[in-house]
Amino acid sequence: MKHSSKKKILFSTAPILCLLVLTCLPGQWTKEKTKPYSFLLDLKIDNLPKLPGLEKLGFQIHIYNCTSEELKAYRALPKKNLPNCLKSPISSSHPAQGLSSNISIRPDTENFSWTHLSIELTGIESIKGMYSPGHNPFWITNETETKDVSVSHTFHFVSQENLIPDEKQKKIADTFSPILVFHKDKKILPTNLEKYFPNYSSEEYSLPGNDIRRYSVGKESWKYMIFPDEKKNQGDTHLYYHVRYAKSTVSGTQKEALPGFRDNWNYWYEEADGDMVISYWIWYDFNEGPTSFGNVHQGDLESYSILVSKDGKPKRILLTGHDHVLLDTSFQNINSLNSHPILYVAKGNKGADGGNPTSAYEDYTVKLEAGNFLFNWISDPEDIFPVFDPDKSLIIIPDNLEAEKLEKVKIGSGLTKTTRVVDARKMILKRIVKLIAWEEPGWINKKADKDPDGNHTVAADIEKILSFEGRLGKHPRGSLVWRELKQYGESPENAPFKTNIEQHFSFESPRIERNHKDRKGNYGPKWTGNEKTPQTE
Numbered sequence: 001m002k003h004s005s006k007k008k009i010l011f012s013t014a015p016i017l018c019l020l021v022l023t024c025l026p027g028q029w030t031k032e033k034t035k036p037y038s039f040l041l042d043l044k045i046d047n048l049p050k051l052p053g054l055e056k057l058g059f060q061i062h063i064y065n066c067t068s069e070e071l072k073a074y075r076a077l078p079k080k081n082l083p084n085c086l087k088s089p090i091s092s093s094h095p096a097q098g099l100s101s102n103i104s105i106r107p108d109t110e111n112f113s114w115t116h117l118s119i120e121l122t123g124i125e126s127i128k129g130m131y132s133p134g135h136n137p138f139w140i141t142n143e144t145e146t147k148d149v150s151v152s153h154t155f156h157f158v159s160q161e162n163l164i165p166d167e168k169q170k171k172i173a174d175t176f177s178p179i180l181v182f183h184k185d186k187k188i189l190p191t192n193l194e195k196y197f198p199n200y201s202s203e204e205y206s207l208p209g210n211d212i213r214r215y216s217v218g219k220e221s222w223k224y225m226i227f228p229d230e231k232k233n234q235g236d237t238h239l240y241y242h243v244r245y246a247k248s249t250v251s252g253t254q255k256e257a258l259p260g261f262r263d264n265w266n267y268w269y270e271e272a273d274g275d276m277v278i279s280y281w282i283w284y285d286f287n288e289g290p291t292s293f294g295n296v297h298q299g300d301l302e303s304y305s306i307l308v309s310k311d312g313k314p315k316r317i318l319l320t321g322h323d324h325v326l327l328d329t330s331f332q333n334i335n336s337l338n339s340h341p342i343l344y345v346a347k348g349n350k351g352a353d354g355g356n357p358t359s360a361y362e363d364y365t366v367k368l369e370a371g372n373f374l375f376n377w378i379s380d381p382e383d384i385f386p387v388f389d390p391d392k393s394l395i396i397i398p399d400n401l402e403a404e405k406l407e408k409v410k411i412g413s414g415l416t417k418t419t420r421v422v423d424a425r426k427m428i429l430k431r432i433v434k435l436i437a438w439e440e441p442g443w444i445n446k447k448a449d450k451d452p453d454g455n456h457t458v459a460a461d462i463e464k465i466l467s468f469e470g471r472l473g474k475h476p477r478g479s480l481v482w483r484e485l486k487q488y489g490e491s492p493e494n495a496p497f498k499t500n501i502e503q504h505f506s507f508e509s510p511r512i513e514r515n516h517k518d519r520k521g522n523y524g525p526k527w528t529g530n531e532k533t534p535q536t537e
Contacts (some may be wrong), residue, residue, distance in 0.1 A: 027452065036113055039063075041103040041119065042152040045096065045099045045133075049157060049449075053126025055095035060120040061105060062089040062137070064258065065113050075259055081211040090114075096123075113234045115142050116258055116310055129442015131157045132251070132268040133151070141254040152385045158268050158439055159450040162244060164276065169243035171403070172278055173435050176314065177239055177305045177398040178492050179337060180282070181344045181362070182429070183386045184394055192238035192434070193472075194229045197461035202468070205476040212260035216252075223470030224491060227298060232285045237396055237430060238465045240281040240495070242438040246307060247272035248506045264497045265469075266444060267506045274310030277509050279303060281438070281495050282358070286308075289357045290348035294487035299473025300356050301492045304343065306331070307510040316510035317341060322368070323356035324516040325508065326523040333525045334360040335411055336534045340398055342388070342409075349382035359523055362411065363387035366521035385425065388422055394429040403428060413529040441467040469497045471524035 008371030070083035094103050107114075118137035140151055162169075182189065204221040213219045247270040252262035282302045289295030307316040313332040317533060336344045344362050347354035368381040384394040384404040388411045397406070403425050406436035412419030444467050458466060465472070475493025480487050492498075498507075 036182045037107060038148045038233045039105040040150045043101045044154040046154050046156040049127055049131050056284060057123040059094045060122050061092050062118045063114050064089045064116040086215045094202040097223060129265040130160055132160050132266050135159050135251045135254050135268055139254050141256045161451045162440055164243055172243050173241040174400055175339050176278055176433060179340050179342045180396040181203055181386050181388055182394050183347045184392060186347055188233055188284050189288050190237045190284055191235040193283055193465050194461040195231055199228050201226050216261045224476040225468055225472050226474040236433045238436055239432050240436045240438050242279045244277055244506055245269045245271050246275035246277050246509055250507045254269040276308050277305050279305040284356050287355050288353040290352060290383055291379040292350040292352045293379040297473055297475040297489040297491045299491040301495055302356050304356050305510055317351050318510035319358050325514060326516045327360060328510050328514045329525050332529040337409055340401060344385045346383035346385045349380055350426050357383050359385050361526040367519045369519045390427050395427045396430055397428055399431045399433055409534045413527040414533050438466055468494050
């Protein structure tokens with residue numbers, strides 16, 4: 001996808017400047033009458049969809065002055081250090097002049113200075129999540145000290161439909177669905193979201209005053225979905241998946257953009273070399289936290305993804321949790337059986353059932369940061385991962401994996417004497433009985449345009465949940481309840497709309513060696529494998 005933009009410096013030529021900004025009168029072509037800064041914007045709209053609701057297009061311009069110190073502090077602690085510069089930019093609105101607009105802005109402010117300028121195409125709410133105009137807003141940074149800045153940019157629309165055929169997506173998703181390993185005493189196990197239909201409701205909660213969404217999207221409140229408690233930990237295990245081309249872009253990830261302005265509705269895919277990413281989400285009805293003191297919340301979405309080549313060969317795996325990328329490594333560095341990765345789900349410390357994080361390695365513990373020395377001493381939160389052992393753990397396996405294949409499961413790299421073979425047939429607790437494709441949220445049950453299957457049909461018992469922008473669960477904000485001596489956490493943001501680095505619908509991908517280190521211990525590789533490590537028989 002190509003979006004054209006051009007930034008250049010205009011040398012002061014009074015007649016041309018007056019023609020562009022339409023503000024000069026005869027006798028006013030003197031340097032003293034010229035404002036210290038001018039922004040001359042040449043904006044075009046290309047390939048606009050021929051759909052209703054696009055009759056009132058316009059542009060919203062914001063000019064910011066943010067210091068590098070402010071932005072560094074925000075990136076370090078985004079929930080605490082919201083830069084003041086984001087709260088009061090110089091702003092103006094302009095109607096579009098057809099498909100080509102010339103806009104002039106001269107800030108009427110003494111001692112004016114700026115660092116970032118954003119240009120947002122407005123009036124396109126009716127096609128949100130269906131067609132992308134590229135980065136919107138489009139960002140410019142002040143890289144020079146010139147007085148006059150000229151910007152040329154074209155908002156070029158493309159469909160956000162997934163061009164990988166459904167049958168191919170399903171085949172790939174089946175191939176790399178997981179073998180999940182649990183402690184035998186694990187209480188909360190993965191179930192499904194469809195069981196709640198239609199007995200759920202949604203409410204709104206006020207966003208904290210320092211929440212970036214108050215300024216990036218102008219929202220003072222956010223939604224959350226409430227599920228009935230009586231269905232907790234009941235029902236079959238379903239697995240939710242999404243297959244896309246690896247080369248994908250989300251608006252707001254421009255290097256010039258201010259942090260926190262990512263638009264999770266606005267993304268686009270490019271086939272490039274044909275590599276694909278399969279993302280999976282595992283639903284738990286509850287999260288009881290890594291310690292008996294809590295981080296309890298309704299709803300939990302744990303995720304992992306696989307990077308595969310054009311011909312379907314696995315290359316890398318990525319796992320996320322606790323607002324972090326926990327692991328990103330070669331697929332050869334984990335155990336798998338017939339391409340199904342073997343993944344371990346942790347329980348917590350002091351009898352806690354755990355926060356359900358997922359690892360590619362067995363039998364180790366990570367101590368988590370509780371916030372300060374006192375909380376660490378009192379609660380000592382931990383992720384304790386199970387061992388692959390018939391006497392100590394149970395497994396949930398893909399429906400397409402025959403039990404006989406589990407007679408000789410290799411655990412370890414296969415390159416050292418510590419590798420062992422386990423008969424896991426008696427470990428089977430149940431199966432993943434259904435895989436649910438996560439349709440592009442903006443296209444759910446709408447008439448197709450470019451989709452190779454010609455439809456975006458989604459079942460009624462899941463369609464509203466897959467497109468819900470908000471938190472899945474009745475705990476929208478964390479709180480400490482002293483009478484219970486328990487910390488309540490936040491129910492998870494729905495997968496397509498996650499605002500942190502955790503695996504967003506089309507944002508994060510397996511790409512480089514990385515892992516997360518916490519208070520004590522890390523989730524990184526415990527051994528290194530080779531091309532013979534993945535087990536194929």
